[in-house]
Amino acid sequence: MSALSGWRAAIRIARRDALRAKGRSALVVAMIALPVLGVTAADITYHSASLTTAEKLSAELGSADALFRDPSMGGGPIEQMPEMDPYQPVDQDSTGTKPDSAVDLAAVLPPGAKSITQQYMNATVTTKYGIKNTALTELKTADPLVRGMIELVNGRFPKTDSEMVANEAFLKSSGLHIGSQTTVRGAGRTFTITGSVELPADLKHDYLYVNPGALIAPWKQAAAKDRTMEEPQAGTVDLLVKTAGSTGVSWKDVLAANKKGVLVESRRVFLDPPPLSEVPMASHGSYQAPGKGMKVTAALATVVAMAMLEIVLLAGPAFAVGARRSRRQLGLVGTCGGNRRHIRAVVLSGGLVLGAAGAVAGTIVGLGLTYLLRPLIESWAGQRFGTIELHSGELLGIAVIGLVTGVLAALAPAIVAGRQPILESLTGRRGVRRSSRVMPVLGLIAIGVGLCMAVLGGLSGRATSVSVGSVIAELGVLACIPVIVGSLGKLGRFFPLSPRLALRDAARNRGRTAPAVAAVMAAVAGTIAISTYTASTQAEQDYGRHSSVPKGVVSINADTYGERADPARALALARKVAERDLPVKGAPATINRVWAGSDCNHFPDADTSNCGALDLVRPAANNCPLLAAGGKTLAAKLSADEHKKLVNSPKCKDAEYPDTMFGNDGEIVVGDAAVLRVYAGMKDPAAEKALAAGVPVLLNNAYADADGKATVKALHSYIAEDKQNRKLHPGKARSTVTRLAVYKAADRYAATPGIRMVMPQATADRLGLHYGPTLNVYATTQTPTDAQVQHFNGGVSQAGNGVSLQQNDTSSGTTDITMLILALFSGVVTLGAAAITTGLAKADAEADLTTLSAIGAPPRVRRTLSGFQCAVVAGTGVLLGTAAGVVPAIAVRLTDMHRALANMRLHPMDSAYTPIVLPWQTIGILALAVPVLAGLLAGVFVRSRLVLARRAG
Incomplete structure (x- = not known):
């Protein structure tokens, strides 16, 4: 039999085994799909929220070809970069012959161009609760030129000078609605709100819009007659310009406008910028083109490494239990002439089949959820997506990682299954094996080496050392988990029957409990690492504010x-x-x-x-x-x-x-x-x-x-x-x-x-x-x-x-909310991991539970035993995960400190304060509430009725 034929047969066996054990297979697919789903949704969200140049221009210019602006430099010649900023006067010692005079923008427009005006000001307006300051703009919002920049949500655009539209953020904060009236203080003019609008590029700040000439000009006229009246503080008038034909505003047109002191933002120039040799400002050497590419940070590298490890650990227990449940079938493969290589191939094929299913399911569901939750994500981000962008190469890479990690998760169970004697596989007996004394020693060494690598990498600013060291330290903790789980049995004598049975069962079946604890630990470690880093950076920002x-x-x-x-x-x-x-x-x-x-x-x-x-x-x-x-x-x-x-x-x-x-x-x-x-x-x-x-x-x-x-x-x-x-x-x-x-x-x-x-x-x-x-x-x-x-x-x-x-505004107020969201998310992940792994453990120990019922144990013991089993897995995993998650967070913060110290030595008064703050609220929820809730849920939903069964062997 060729190697290819052998693998084809192994994949066929694995596929049929997955279809027979639908419940267990669904759990494995879910554990692989969940991380793939999250990364897929994050990738799509990131690219969709990162607007293209054309989308940014639509948000800034609407459907206009250009924006002409008076930079308030008195009409003297200026020079600008193609993207408008930065700009400067040509003569640095003078900003024009008449610094206080306004530039005639209409005189510099291309022939045949049409334009509408917009003028900004800050205004104080009355609300349902009192008065508030907000941004107000004179702009003909009903004009087609502003489509893309401002969109109507409800109601209608203003038709008269006594009407206005407001965005949703203003209506929510002010307590007003369509049909309400508001008065602009100082001017004494009252407007009726006829519609609600939104700015796709800014959903969070307050904005009001009135027709051009409806407020600023009458206010100035009234203030000129009444010297006790305060004049409006308004900006200069901008022009949104639409050229004749479809040529747009060229770089030649921009340079001509610059000579007359006008600043131009051109859609055509943005999309097709001229060479720097044709840009006068670039010839001075003061302009530096923006850099390209992205530098991989310690935080990003660590998160990716920890995410891959988490997938392996979440799915590993399921494959271990699956291999144990299929040990008779694997034994039959041996009796039919299969060797250890073939048995390992069958288990690895299970990882391949279920990993592929999980990767595909995660990618599809991630895409669907992003579409479904798009309004909510946009609200959190404070801006609308341009379009949903799918980068096929990245999505394929994410799916492949899910597939590979599924195979890696099945690697250890495959090795164990290949070493199992055929007789034990056929009879269902597990034999008695002593725990390895080498693994805990190697684990302690790995913890020490990993901690040193992470800390030294942080101090020297090396992202690779931080991520590798963090993973090595966590693998060291994993190697010590069987010994830690084995010591739990000694605590049983201090507890009543059900928790004593749960602790001793966990210690006796370390091969089943240790992967379950590892899965929970991996879920918690990632959240603790993110929470610690987020809390620390927020404390740093609050300190500097x-x-x-x-x-x-x-x-x-x-x-x-x-x-x-x-x-x-x-x-x-x-x-x-x-x-x-x-x-x-x-x-x-x-x-x-x-x-x-x-x-x-x-x-x-x-x-x-x-x-x-x-x-x-x-x-x-x-x-x-x-x-x-x-x-x-x-x-x-x-x-x-x-x-x-x-x-x-x-x-x-x-x-x-x-x-x-x-x-x-x-x-x-x-x-x-x-x-x-x-x-x-x-x-x-x-x-x-x-x-x-x-x-x-x-x-x-x-x-x-x-x-x-x-x-x-x-x-x-x-x-x-x-x-x-x-x-x-x-x-x-x-x-x-x-x-x-x-x-x-x-x-x-x-x-x-x-x-x-x-x-x-x-x-x-x-x-x-x-x-x-x-x-x-x-x-x-x-x-x-x-x-x-x-x-x-x-x-x-x-x-x-x-x-x-x-x-006082030194704190953004988002820290506690962010920490709470992370704690709740981690709690859900931990509950899911604890429930899944405990369910697998319960399936693995079904024969023991049947024996327990046969000797007269009441049905409630089955419930309480399952509840305490879940609580033991969740509690042990949470405690270990907390310790493991703090390590990468501290190491990454050390890289931040290294960068801050380098900057401090160049700028002595700049802060080098990089605190490390533990998220005690998140830790408290995970360490106390989650294990208790996991135990209660397991106790409530487990079946307590006695099911007659014949114990084999």
Whole structure:
């Protein structure tokens, strides 16, 4: 018999065996198909969400051929790249003869071209809850040129100047609907919403559209007549252009428009860009073409390697049980002259047949689910797909990987089946074999080697070492699982009957239990690795995100700009509204802006060159060493933790980009102990006592000199328009430098946003400074919702536009949701793996369960035994998977740290903080809830009725 004929017979036997054992075969196909399904759906989603150049142009230009824009450079000649950005003036020293003049866009259009205008602005509009800020555009949305850029969902486009359309995101956040009316504040114009639209390229942000000329021009005319009326802050007018014929806007047309100071985004140029030799801007050497290709990261390589291993481990138990259930048939192959090679071929053919079925099923179902869940995926992504893109080569490669891993999953069972004596196969006896003493030793060695490779690879930034080391470490854990499972039997004496039987059964049948535990471990390890990496990167992003107010605080700011500003009245009104509409607790702390001489903000139209100035002087000895001449050399010597400590020290905190609450003179504020407690979060009786005694509290002690004093420099200068203060201070301008004894706060308070010193009123009076209430700060019980903010804005609208709300936004708020989704997903996978492997184990131990029933065990023992068997498999696998999953996540984070350290040494103030955060919520759900739920489900759904059967052997 030829080798080909032998394999043909083995495949035929495997196919018939799979059809006979439909339930077990379906489970194996499902275990192979699930990962293939996920990767297939991810591949299709990635390519469909990655828009082509033509699709991006449709989202930006609609069906227009080009967009002509005034870049506000005064009409001087400019030069641009074919993709429009970047661009720059030809003469770097001048932006045109009339910088404030607008360019006549219509004059530079190609002959016979048609165009429509669009103009953007930010507007404050009324909502169901109050008022909110949103983007508003004047654009003829009913024009065919905007199709592809804006699509009508419900209702109709505006027909008159008193109508508008809104996108779904605005309608949802504002509580309005088609037929509702909203008023644009400032203009006092009311519009009726006639339809809902969507921007395929942006589904998440708010947008409103009115017809051209419906708002901005009338608003400007009204503001010109009424000087108390605020003018609209609108951008320049853009033109969406459709050329005559089908030639589009050529690069020659773009260059002609550039000479007249017009920027052009051309569909034709985008799709067929000119050579760089014809691009003037490229000849300067300042332009660098975008790179091509993708670098494989440690995270990607590790995920791929772990996914392949997971497929093998998920399907391996099924093939092991299948080979055991078919041992009589395999024994008959031996009696008919088949050797071990033929027996191995039969089992491997089972992997080939079921692997092929799983790969095909996973690919087809993955494609179907992507089509079915497309609206939901687009909503999560925040944009519509262009088209569903199928890359046949990649999909075929994914299916082949599923097929290959199916064969690999059957490899170990095939080797075991080939070694089994024919007599044992025919009689059904398994024999008694001692566990290998070599495998645990090899496993421990593999764990050590894998950990070293992963850690060293992470420290050196080598993605291959991280992925290979992670897989080797997990394989080492797999080699130790039989010993771990064997030790479970010793715990049985501490438990009642059913759990004792489950633990001892698991220990006695290690060949069945170990693959089941390995399958669950593989499912959990991947999720723990992803969750740990996601939580860590989110913590890194939150650390690097700056907020204007501390966490747990909202700030209500009163405008001080202009002579009509009345911040005290605005804050008094806002206090009542805040305590009614916002989740605040306790009384507010009032922060007073402090200044010397005349207040420049109060007289914006006067000659402010002689206004006063106030500054908190930092001693030269306390400058940040990272910004000194040897900053790069110092950074190269620091570890990530040392660099973080130095960057967050008082000397370096905000040294590169000073953060002040009210601008240049905002380092100092006047306030009482409430400012320390509420805003700075300082619970220090000594600091409050010092403030009450007239001693300023220095939050950033880098501003104190060696004697513990702070230097305040003031210029007491008054302009003629400041008649009240000019009368009180008729003398000449004078400068004062005062060294104040201060109370130095702990180093951590240097990070308080916007404030360096809290000065008591008595000290400000003694120094001849002026101050007034500018904002109230509240402690909150929770972050205000969008509806609550709209309620508040509507309530304070009587104060005009002089009151605004600021809240902490350092966290995106997606961390907990992401972790919860990952935990739920992992829980489902773990439940499925535990249920499948426990079902296979139950089928393998059916004879034992029959014997248990025959000796008088009640039916409920069958249920509880199956439940505890499932719980033991799930619990052991979850614990091992948690430990195995943390390893690759830590190793990949080490590669991130290596990259951050390299960047830090080039840019000394850039953060090298790469935390490793364990997702305790995910771990808790998996370690506690999932095993309990798995056991309960197994106990509920298992059949407890006694089935009469004859035990063979």
